Amino acid sequence: MASEPEFLICLNCETPTYSFEWVEGKITEALCTACGNDDPSEFMTETELDEQRT
C-alpha cells in the first residue's frame, strides 16, 4: 500500500497542495488553494503523475 504523500498535485493547475485527507491509500478530500478545485479525483501524488508521464 502506498504511504501517505507529503503533498498532492492539482491536475487542473499542477499546483502542489498540502490540504488533503489521505485514508488507506486513497485521497478522500483535497483542496487546491490556487484554483479552488476540491474534487479528490482531480488530484494525484507526485509519484502517480511521474508514472503517467513516462
Ligand SMILES: [Zn+2]
Ligand atoms: Zn488547482
